[in-house]
Amino acid sequence: MDMIHEAAHVARSEAARAALASQSGSEFLTFRLGAEEYGIDILKVQEIRSYEAPTRIANAPSFVKGVVNLRGVIVPIVDLRLKLGCDTAEYNDFTVVIVLNVRGRVVGAVVDSVSDVLELNQDSIRPAPEMASAVDTSFITGISNVNERMLILMDIEALMASADMGLFDAN
Numbered sequence: 024m025d026m027i028h029e030a031a032h033v034a035r036s037e038a039a040r041a042a043l044a045s046q047s048g049s050e051f052l053t054f055r056l057g058a059e060e061y062g063i064d065i066l067k068v069q070e071i072r073s074y075e076a077p078t079r080i081a082n083a084p085s086f087v088k089g090v091v092n093l094r095g096v097i098v099p100i101v102d103l104r105l106k107l108g109c110d111t112a113e114y115n116d117f118t119v120v121i122v123l124n125v126r127g128r129v130v131g132a133v134v135d136s137v138s139d140v141l142e143l144n145q146d147s148i149r150p151a152p153e154m155a156s157a158v159d160t161s162f163i164t165g166i167s168n169v170n171e172r173m174l175i176l177m178d179i180e181a182l183m184a185s186a187d188m189g190l191f192d193a194n
Contacts, residue, residue: 053138053174054121057109060138060172063179067123071137074118088133093122100131101183125183132179141174143167148176161185 051062077089077100086105090097100120104112117136122129148165162182167174 050140050142051174051176052121052140054119054134055136055138056104056107056134057111059109060174061134062141062143062167062174062176063121063123065140067125067179069122069124069129072120072122072131074114074120074133077131091120091131093129093131096129098122098129098131100133102133104133104135106182123179123183125180130183132183141169143169143174143176 050065052065052068053060053062055061072093075091077091079089080087080099083089086102088100088102090099092098102112112133118133119137120131120133121137122131147169148167151163151165162178162185163175164178165176167176
């Protein structure tokens, strides 16, 4: 009888642990681009650095600012403000580069400022709205309201690996 009772207890514990794991959310690094606030999967972030002017690359798109040498690794720097069509892209003391690990490559993303790290439960994330075909929302994974703030969640890997970025070979 004790073995049956113990097995039932273990089964209940495992079920509770699995339910908790499915309810627990993901952690997102939040940052600002203009007036909007975005969130990306914290597991894609390698580090956050202050902005330094990169070395320009000839014939690169305007949103690819150039490259920097990060401890011996040449890192392309993409200004997300220009890529996503923000009105202005001023470089000031708050401007930072989020160093990302995307598909095994290191890429830098320039943003206005980094806010914080948030854990969001899946039930607090709403699907991205359907938009006209002229607006590319394929990298937006959802929207969440956090303390009266609208947070746009994006798949930074999908954005950085998109063909128009030219950072990865088309596979």
